Structures are given as C-alpha cells and as structure tokens.
Amino acid sequence: MRSLGFALALLLAGPAAAQGVPEALRGAWFAGDCADPAAMLVLTGRAAARVDAEAPARLYRFATLGSAAGYALGTGTGPEAPRLMFRAAAEGLETIEPEAKTRDDRLPGDAAPQAWRRCDSPPAALAALHGEGIAFLAALENLEAACGTGTPGACAEAILRQGDVSGDARLSPAELARLARGAAWLLAVQEGATQEVLATAVGAGALGGILAARTLVESLDYDGDGRLSAAELLQDRGPGFARAAGTPEGRPLRMEGLSEGAGMLRSLMDGLLNR
Template sequence: MTRALTALLLALPLLLGAPGAAPAQPAAPAASPAGPSAAAPPALLPVPPALRGPWFAGGCASPTAMLHVTARAVARLPAEGPARLIRFAEARAQDGWVVGTGRGAEAPRILLRGDATALRTAEPDAKLRDDRLPGDTPLAEWRRCAAPPPAFAALHGEGLAMLGALEVLEAACGGPEAGSAGCLAALVAEGDVSGDRLLSVAEIARLVRGMTWMMAAAEDASPEGVLAAGGGGMLAGVAIGRLAMESLDYDGDGRLSAAELGQDRVALTRSLGAEGGRPLRLEGVQEGIGLLRGLLDGVMAP
C-alpha cells in the first residue's frame, strides 16, 4: 500500500500534467481517415447543484446514514455497514430522475430526484432494465442537517474533500485541451489549506489520507475498515509528503510550488543538448540504479 501511494503521489504531476506544452515541431501531414471515427463517450450529465452536498437519513442528532453527492459521484456512508462509492462513468436524465452509472462488471446505478431540501434515491438491481427504472426498487429518503454530526465529519470529512478535489483535478487535467500548467495549478489550489499557494508536507499528507479513504470506500469498507485505512493513510501520508518534499523542493523552503511540481514536465526547454563531447558508457550507471532500486524496495516493502 505504501509503495503504491508513494508512486502515485510522485507520478501525480506527470500523470495529471500529461498534455504538457512541448517545443514547436514541424507540422506533420494530415493523416487520411483510415476508418470510422471513434465512438463518442457516454453522456455525463452533472448532478444539479441543488442536490449536491451532504444528506442524512434519520434524525440529525443521530442519523443512520450519510449520503454525499458531488457533481459526478455519490458516497453512501451508513453508521453501521459497508460504505458505497459510485463514481459516474455515465449520467443522464430519465423521467425526472438523474441516473448515474458507475464502472465495473456490475455497473452499479443510483437514481436521484429532489430539491435543495429533500432528496430521494433508488439503487436498482443490476438485472433491472434501464427503460423500466426505477421499477419497484425501494426509495430512500434523505434530509439536510444544519451541521454534520461530529462522528461522520471526523471519519469521512477528509475523504469527501478529496473526492470533490479529484473531480476538480479531472476537469482541469483531462481532455485534449488541458495543459500541464493549469493542471498543476489546480493540484496546488486543491491541496493548499493555508492559502499560501504552496504545498507543505502536512498538505500533501492530507491528500494521501483522502486517497486512502476513497480506496477504502470504493471497496465497500465498513466504518471500522475506513477508520483503519485512515490510520494507515496518516502514516503513509507523512512519509510520502516528506519523500515528495525531498524529491521536488528545489529551493529548499520546505514547501512545493506549482513551478516545482512542473519542473521539466510542463515544457521541454532544456533538452536540446550540446555539440561537443561523446556518449558515456551507461553500464555502471544502470548497475547503480539497480542497487538503489533494490534498496528502496526493501525500505518501502509493507
């Protein structure tokens, strides 16, 4: 787990900033169409803003469950029992409902209908046809509360914040028109708690803890499982934050800026080489890297 999270965080600037600007290249001849165009992606209707945010079942003093709705996801978090996180691969309007469909073999679905003060949801069986939704699926009733109960906020607050932040990052970093600079700026903005437009070890650790919550919720973890994942995320978050700081903090101020995250990843401005010299033998370098990799694998092994 720690090794995977470390790789994820250190690769995040590269993965999210994949469409980086590169030096201008001669225009290539236009390719002739070789076949039919790729199929359009499924429709993704965002959940109306009035339905987003936290909802509760039961009384506000001691609710039996919490439902958190974002633009493209729903997290159902019972006080007892497994969590359920559905991130929409497809969402559409149907007969007054918003129908969100997740990924996976079963393609879980959830239907939402309501206004800013009351919400109804249905989670139909996988075998129920789309044109018959919601059918006789039981409906759940949700209400707003003035403030989330402390137990729910303490257990799920950071994870839900990361869920919303991830959607912001996907919007800023995805698609053919996304650029690395805007993507990295969004990453810093979402992770920056102090407001200084930089990322500290604690702020990076917070992002990691949020990711561990999302991983646990996506696996239908119980409240105890979510709590255990949070404990592991706390330790891993600090370790990953320090490792990222040592790797990317070029000015040594103890914080990461968008420029440091994007160093050598936004534009290839220093990769043109020099005319003098001859190629060096790289066998010794490769052996050294192999030894270092083995050492790191031993240190980071669970």
C-alpha cells in the same frame, strides 16, 4: 504509500462531460436522526458516496448522467456499472439504487426509494472521519477536469490550487498528507469498507500519507524551503520539456545501478503531470 500513489494515478482519468449533478443537490445528505444518522450520502459534481453505519460503503463515479422514471440516473464506472437514481423531494432528496439485473427501460423496478435530509451540524465524530475524504472526492473532479485539458501547466496549477490550504501558493508536507488521507478514505469507500474498516484505513493512511508527503517534498523541493511550488512540480515536465541539448562530446558509460532507489519515487510521480 498506497493512498498517495492511488491519488496520483487517478489523475490519468479522462475529463468528464460538462453535465453533472445539479448544484442544489450536491453536498451531504443524511438518513435518520441528525444526532445519530443511520447513513450518509454525499453528492459531488460527478459522483456519489454512501456510507452506512453497518453496511459496506458504496462509491459511484458517474460515467454517464441521464434520466429515468422522473429521476436523474447516474451510471457508475467499472464492469458492474452500478446505477443511482436521485431527485429533489419533500424530505430533501430521494434516491433509488436499482437491482443490477433491472433493465434501464424498466427502472426503478422493485427497488424502494429512500429519503434523505440535510443536517446543519452532523456529529463531530462523523465529520472527523469523513471530512477530508469528501473534500478529496470534490478536489479529484477538479483535478481531472484540469489535467485532461492538455494545457501546459494546468495540471500542476490545479494540484496546487486544490491542495493549498494555507493559501501561500506552496504545498507543504501537511497539505500533501491531507490529500493522501483523503485518497485513503476514497479508496476504502470504493472497496466497500464498513464504517469500522473505513476508520482503520483512514488511520493507516495518516501515517503513510505523511511519510509519502515528506518523500515527495524532499525529492522535488529544489529551493529547499520545505514546500512545493507549481514551478517545482513542473520541473522537466512543463514548458522546458525535452529542451536539454546534450553534447556529442565524451563517450557512453555503463548504466547499471542507476535505477536503484528510483522505484518508490516513480510510484509517487506516476500519473501526476503526464498523460
């Protein structure tokens, strides 16, 4: 349940600035032999995720993007504000991860650059473990952009667009579970998981994701077709918000007990459509 709640809570983040990682540099990069890479670095519009064979994973969600010493400089969110320097190079991509104590005006400091290359066919096991998480990282940026506009219905439409694998304009439990598995991967990378721990986290997220997805569908599937539409996501939250008239007839009743069973549903819906 945690991974889906994490995915929905992330939608509370504000919109990022338009400037981002150059499109030519986005995607997956590898260090070492393509048949058995030592590390993978993924760049999206506003983030970078690094996964090594042995070392802890690292996630950079750039709060700012600038330049330093001939490199693009991305500064991550959070109290430590981690930094990543990157640029196109002869090998394909070159990055530097500066020491935390190095001042911006002295970058890159003593940190050594690392070369990365594209691989046409990364190992199947690597793609199986990381594919959905990488897709979720990119989808999350699109969700943040849409959900931060304040346009009625934009967030629900974006959720539908990013999650709708089948193209039927509905979200099935399997499609929601895919988002949850991707969120489990992202959370594990953010927490610095090793490759082994990352695999365990994604495996646990698979079961938790399908259970949470079924709960969410069952709670919002008003027409009973087993899938969620944008209209169902927006029910009581979209254009009809606060338009129920009520009536002065009758008298107040006792309210005790009405919250029973609502905690789990609230954790799923918190942050989904409301800012």
